[in-house]
Amino acid sequence: MNQLNELVYLYQQSKTKTIDPFVPKGSKMYLLFKGILDNTIKTDEEAAKLIYDTDKSDKRYLMLKKNLNKRLTRFILTSTPIEFDTELYTNISFECQQEIVVVKLLLNNNIYHNAEKVLWRVIRKAEKFELNNILLDCYQCLTRIYSIQGEVSQLEQAQEKVEHYQHKHNCEQKYLRHLELLQAMNKWNKGYSFELASQAMSFTKSIKKSCEVKSSIHCTYYYESINVYAAYHQTDIDALEQHLKNIKTIFEENHFMAIPEHQLIYYLFSLRCSLMKGDISNAFLLLEQCLELTDYDAFNKYEVQDLHFELLLKTGDYEKALEVLNEVYATDHFSMLSPKDQSAWGLRKTYLHIFSDLEFSDEEIQNAINIDQLTENCKPNNKDKRGYNLQLTIISYLVRSIFTEEELDGNSLKMYIQRYLKQSSDQRSLVFLRYVIKYFQRKKSDKDSLLFMQEQFEREMPNGYSIVELFPYEYLFDYLLFPKEKENLLTT
Incomplete structure (x- = not known):
């Protein structure tokens, strides 16, 4: 089905x-x-x-x-290709490939007169959209035709074209392979990955002086996209904005490049960039663009709803966040998501149940604060130490501090930072964790001392948001210092 x-x-x-x-x-x-x-x-x-x-x-x-x-x-x-826009290169490519299949069938039967006419028509179209793989196919077919016809001069010219477009196609494939590798690495890195940034930078440095980047618009797009991943995982907002701007220019000057897949990546990273800057209003505008481009049936809407949910938590719209959460869980395809995706949504649900001001039943809250069960459920994302596992570590510490009598000294958090976050560029998460450690190692617990610690924390905390934080760290730290009524009711 x-x-x-x-x-x-x-x-x-x-x-x-x-x-x-x-x-x-x-x-x-x-x-x-x-x-x-x-x-x-x-x-x-x-x-x-x-x-x-x-x-x-x-x-x-x-x-x-x-x-x-x-x-x-x-x-x-x-049938007529899928329509998002009549000039998107994926649609043109599909049409060209259909015609080339017919040409190859004709050539297999030594019928080449009409085949040559079709090929030149396809070539004109493919040149307009820089479809180098199509052009390569066309000229390979032409070499066969000229060989049958005994046209030596035309054959040699066609062979030169084959070499030319083979080189371009190989360059595009090389760039695309690197981009796809980064996309795969990014998929399960909720946090900023030093390894991913290094991988991206290593490739871009190796080709920076090469003319390959401008050999085709596709190479240029792949190059800029690779730089987006590098800048994002280095939390270099200026570089990220510049490369996103370059991609936008590519779309404006080469309309056929703005296929939905490319647009979605552009808007998702633009949204994340706005979050990193703390520009919530612009993030919501970009969210609308992402929602228009996605669908649960295509499975790409879940990632957008992840960011939607986080935006709502940051603005305190918890009722709407709960609606998004319930909508995601109610989709027919939720059970088909990977264990990692389902685990991540379970973690988001737990954050909402514990730290929002919504009314949940005692049973729901007690289930949410069952850290042993939550840890078990989050095992699929255990390796993402700077992302999902960091979210789990944070909620684990806060819950144990607020809901239990356990004495915490923060030493395991110190070890976590030393082991997994030493090279992290996520300054907001680092500042938050260091102040959580300070809280556990405090010598005074009177209100004035806690207020002073809170003031220091807020002064030192960088602006914007980390992509890892669900609730703002300022909110969570206040929650730790001054537990809310919900916790008081449950612990009595």
């Missing part, structure tokens, strides 16, 4: 909405298709029961699913 859901999602993005004759109306296949499209059928069990009054293992239903899968795949491959 998951694969059918994804194919129906692609159908919804297509310009061609007429599904006939691929899925004839009135057929059982159409009934299944329409049910998935209207979201009235969500599981194989529901579909099999509705259509055949049987279970999902029935051979008739399995064959129906298989046939619908084939029909939708054929529809997507032969």
Whole structure:
């Protein structure tokens, strides 16, 4: 059912909405298709029961699913490409590839007269959008045609073009490989990663003086994106803003580059940059852009909702944050998220239950402050010591201090900083942790002494926000110094 859901999602993005004759109306296949499209059928069990009054293992239903899968795949491959914009290079590339497939079929049968005309038409289009992989394919086909025709001069010219575009294509692939590596590393690094920044900087330094960067607009985009990751994980806001500005210029001057995937990355990092600066109002504007570009069915909305949730915590809109949390948990795809994603949402839920001023039942609060269970649930993200594991460490210390009689001295926090945060550029988290240690090692506990510590903390705390902090650190430190009524009620 998951694969059918994804194919129906692609159908919804297509310009061609007429599904006939691929899925004839009135057929059982159409009934299944329409049910998935209207979201009235969500599981194989529901579909099999509705259509055949049987279970999902029935051979008739399995064959129906298989046939619908084939029909939708054929529809997507032969219909007008997915439309976000008529000039996005992914759409143009798709159209060109369709024509090249036809050309190759013709050449396999030694039919080349019309094939050559098609190739030159594709070449003109591909040159406009710098589709070097398409151009490489075209000239490789032309070398075959000129070889058959015995056109030596034209063959040699085409071979030179093959070498030229092979080089460009190889450069693009090299840049893309590095960018994809950084994206993979960034996926499970909630905090700032020194290793990721070093990886990005190492690559950019190796190509800084190379003309490859400007060999194609795609190389330029990949280069700027790699620099975005480097600046972000170094918390270098000025550099981050500059490289994001460069990417925006690429979109403005080369409209076809602004595919949804590229736009989403741009807006996500712009949003994070605004958070780092403490510009909440601009962050909310960027959030709207991100929400428009994402969908739960495409699984890219969960990351945006993560930032949405954090923004709401920072502005104190806890009711709205709870709505976002409940919406995420209620989605059909939540159970399909990776254990790491589910663990991260569980941690966010715990923060909201403990530190917001919302009313939760005693049972919910008691479950939230069960640190042993929370630690077990957070094991999937245990290796992210500067991100999710740091969030877990912070909440663990605060809960143990507020809800238990345990005597804490802060020494394990010192070891955590020394072991995992020594090279961290996350100054807000470091200042917060050092003052938490000071609190546990304090000699006086009277209100004046605590207020003085709070004033020192607020003076030393850098502006903006760390991407790791859910509630503002100022709020959490105040919570530690002066526990709220919720804790008093629970501990009596």
